[in-house]
Each structure stands twice: as C-alpha cells, then as structure tokens.
Amino acid sequence: MAFGKSIRTFWDGRWHDGDMAVMKAADHGIWQGTSVFDGARWFDGLCPDLDLHCARLNRSAEALMITPTCAPEDMAAIIREGLQAYGPDQAVYIRPMYWALHGSDLGIAPLAGATGFAISLEEVAMPPADFATTVTRTRFRRPVLEDAVCNAKAGCLYPNNARMLVEAQQKGFGNALVADALGNLAESATANVFLVKDGVVSTPIANGTFLAGITRARHIANLRADGFEVRETVLTFEDAHAADEIFLSGNFAKVTAVKAFDGTEYPNRPVTARARQLYWEWAATAA
Structure with missing residues (x-):
C-alpha cells in the first residue's frame, strides 16, 4: 500500500x-x-x-x-x-x-x-503548522548497537517503532515517548524529541540507541544561532513532565508540537513556534 x-x-x-x-x-x-x-x-x-x-x-x-x-x-x-x-x-x-x-x-x-x-x-502533505500531538510512555525500548543496527536507517528497525506507536494509539495518544536500555528518555516512536524548561532547550544525548537525525542537528544549530542555550544531555521522563514545552523533530513534519504527555499539558509553546519559524527561514535561504 x-x-x-x-x-x-x-x-x-x-x-x-x-x-x-x-x-x-x-x-x-x-x-x-x-x-x-x-x-x-x-x-x-x-x-x-x-x-x-x-x-x-x-x-x-x-x-x-x-x-x-x-x-x-x-x-x-x-x-x-x-x-x-x-x-x-x-x-x-x-x-x-x-x-x-x-x-x-x-x-x-x-x-x-x-x-x-x-x-x-x-x-504527502505537510502537517498543518498548528498541529499538536499527545504522547504517552511505551513498554518497548530502543535497542543498543550490540543488539541491532541502530547506526542505520534500516527497515528492520521499524517493527519495533510500529509496536510503540500502536500501543500509544490504543491508549488514546498520538505518539509514544521511548526509553533507552537504561530507562532514560531516548526519542519518540517516530522522531527525535526536545524539551524546553525556563527557556533552555534540551535533547537526549546521542548514545547509539537512536538515530540522531539531520533535522535534529539543524534545529540545534538554528536555535543556538538565535541565542538559545541548547543542551544535549541525559533526560528522564520526569524531566519531560517538568518541562514547559515538548516538541518532536523529524524529517516528515520538521517540527511537531506536543500538547500533552499523559496528564501533563503544555498549553503555551513559544519556543516550539520559534523553532518552526527558524527552520522555515533557514530552508528558504539554503535553497
């Protein structure tokens, strides 16, 4: 299909x-x-x-x-x-x-x-600029390089992502936040993830369990050039609940706002909107 x-x-x-x-x-x-x-x-x-x-x-x-x-x-x-x-x-x-x-x-x-x-x-249409999704946790985790070809964008990795996504959707959410082998936040079922707290932007450090994406790197560069502090660091699910904003970063949509993580809501998303604006401005000048 x-x-x-x-x-x-x-x-x-x-x-x-x-x-x-x-x-x-x-x-x-x-x-x-x-x-x-x-x-x-x-x-x-x-x-x-x-x-x-x-x-x-x-x-x-x-x-x-x-x-x-x-x-x-x-x-x-x-x-x-x-x-x-x-x-x-x-x-x-x-x-x-x-x-x-x-x-x-x-x-x-x-x-x-x-x-x-x-x-x-x-x-395939780009999602609307104001689209926002919801996320929950999944029992499925990202593998390590000794177990799977995590350093490749390989089709054989995606059945694991599919069961993450389906589990989240069966619980009534749009996507899943996924743990690495140690239980720390790695990414979502479909894209990399960023957290915003007190104006500081953080994203899980690339540790070999997930593909640190091209669009992720572009957001890091754009936000830093715009004056934001961006940290690549170890993040927990508690950090996600405590965040002011969460957004997802992948090639398909470039930026996807998150409006809720389980019972935690994120009604105000100015940094997410700025990340999107910066990406579109950069893309126009880089063409």
Whole structure:
C-alpha cells in the first residue's frame, strides 16, 4: 500500500510514473530484512538538506554490509530531476532505498556488490503548522548497537517503532515517548524529541540507541544561532513532565508540537513556534 499519491519511481536507471514493482521474491532484502532507506522532503519549492540525506543513506547501507551503488551527489541530482514533475504547491516525501539482492553461502549475510537501488517520490502533505500531538510512555525500548543496527536507517528497525506507536494509539495518544536500555528518555516512536524548561532547550544525548537525525542537528544549530542555550544531555521522563514545552523533530513534519504527555499539558509553546519559524527561514535561504 502506498503512503501517498502522485507516485514516481526511479528504478533501472530511469524515472517511471506510478508505484513500480522493484523487488523479486528471492531478493535477500525481502526475506532477510537487509534494506535501508532515507527520507527527505520537498515543500514550498524547497528540498532542505537533501545532500545530507543522500549521504546518510550510503552510510546506512554500509552499516548493513550492503554495497552503496550511487554517489550522494548523483543521487541528489536524480531526485531533483524527478521532482520536476511536481509543482511548488505540492509536498513530496522523498525516499531513496537500497536492499541486498543476494546472500552469502549460508544465506544470512548480504553478498557484497549485489545491491538493489530505487527512489520513491510520493505526494504527502505537510502537517498543518498548528498541529499538536499527545504522547504517552511505551513498554518497548530502543535497542543498543550490540543488539541491532541502530547506526542505520534500516527497515528492520521499524517493527519495533510500529509496536510503540500502536500501543500509544490504543491508549488514546498520538505518539509514544521511548526509553533507552537504561530507562532514560531516548526519542519518540517516530522522531527525535526536545524539551524546553525556563527557556533552555534540551535533547537526549546521542548514545547509539537512536538515530540522531539531520533535522535534529539543524534545529540545534538554528536555535543556538538565535541565542538559545541548547543542551544535549541525559533526560528522564520526569524531566519531560517538568518541562514547559515538548516538541518532536523529524524529517516528515520538521517540527511537531506536543500538547500533552499523559496528564501533563503544555498549553503555551513559544519556543516550539520559534523553532518552526527558524527552520522555515533557514530552508528558504539554503535553497
């Protein structure tokens, strides 16, 4: 099932209209889960940090022992070519992907140099600027690098995120705040997280249990340039309850305000609004 509409697929060296079939039944990626992707965005005629997303895809592939086959700058050029079919009033989710085609002698490890590559462009609207979600805790946690490929944006990691999200939604919330292996706050089920207390912005320190995102780094840089103190530190769920604001940071929405964490409400969210404003201003100048 497609995520959006007006889909275009880059596969086998050219762009195709529609949702193309690109994998075969015996591909290693389909039965052993050796697949990676990255997500970028096109909105308001802008495509911020596209080069960084393409570069991260290749690093993710290497983490899963998949051989990257497209240089980041070439990948970005292919994506920009594909985006020419969309208008500036359309928002597009950009998803370049690699997967392993063949396995080693025992079938488990991917075979070097045997890589599938495709890019999917899907029209998916940006959430409204005033959208705010609710969050709760989940019993599921982020793994550590010794247990899973936490240093990659790998498809095999997302079933864990899915059960976090579904658990939260079954409890009546929009998302989940997730613990790391030590029980400290790591991220949400879908994005990185920031807390605001007395004007100071904090985010969980990157400890290898979650992907410290490209958009997260952009918010840190933007807020610091605007005069905010931003701390990367160990945070607890008690810190989240004591915060004045919480917002989520990910490629899909860039900034998502949180209006409540269980019984704690956050009615006033000026720093969240400023983070959003700073991101859109930066994106316009960086284009």
